[in-house]
Amino acid sequence: MGLGPCLTHHRLDVDPGPRSRCSKLRPVETRPYRSRRRASSAAETRRIILDAALAAYREHGYARATIAGIAARADVAVNTVYTSVGGKPQLLVALVRSAAAEAFARVDEDVPTAVGSTAEEVLGRISRVVGSLYSEHTWLLDQLWGHAPADPAIAGALQEVEAIHSGHMAEVARQLDVLGRLRPGLGVDEATDVLWFSFGFRQWKTLCERGWDADRARSWLDEQIAATVLAPVPASEGSPASDSSAHRRSHRTSSAGPVQ
Secondary structure: OOHHHHHHHHHHHOOHHHHHHHHHHHHHHHHHHHHHHHHHHHHHHHHHHHHHHHHHHHHHOOOOOOHHHHHHHHOOOHHHHHHHOOOHHHHHHHHHHHHHHHHHHHHHHHOOOOOOOOHHHHHHHHHHHHHHHHHHOHHHHHHHHHHHHHOHHHHHHHHHHHHHHHHHHHHHHHHHHHOOOEOOOOOHHHHHHHHHHHOOHHHHHHHHHOOOOHHHHHHHHHHHHHHHHEOOOOOOOOOHHHHHHHHHHHHHHHHHOOOO
């Protein structure tokens, strides 16, 4: 009888207190950390799966690659591929979006603004970035254009990439307009279309399929773009060409003698 109240008092006043306080504190301390860890783990799993998908597509082709084979390469369950990314079309779309995001981020970093740049510099740098994208991702872009007609998901990704590409070409056209170098009669909208077409993947790929190397194809396309889009450089006062022309005019006048 003497021990009962003591034990009861011990259970009520000592034991529940620490547990209660811990139960209140633990979720606050651990939940954000666990969420970040899960997000990091999910992102890493997705990256591994996409790397495996790219390797499988390159080795077997898009049509013959299997989700089971991709899962085996990634060392994950088949269901993990589906829940992390999706089926074969979604894997291809994710690969294209990743490559496009990387390439177009490079465009944003490397293409100068009109301020302090020449028209030739603007065109030259966009050409190098786009050419690098095509050289590094030829196979992936081939798959995108090749399978878009048969798969709505891939067709949607193609439209997305084309829209981003068109947006960058519009920015280049606006820069050329600010510099006063668009060919007379050529507006920004029309210049955007010309740049979009001329810097397009299919034009570059067609020349490469005809036996041209990548640098030659890019150089020739650059020349055609400049000839189509750019106005001639206006002769500025004090330039070597202007000075030479003035010297020739002066020489002809002095040779002819004084004007009567």
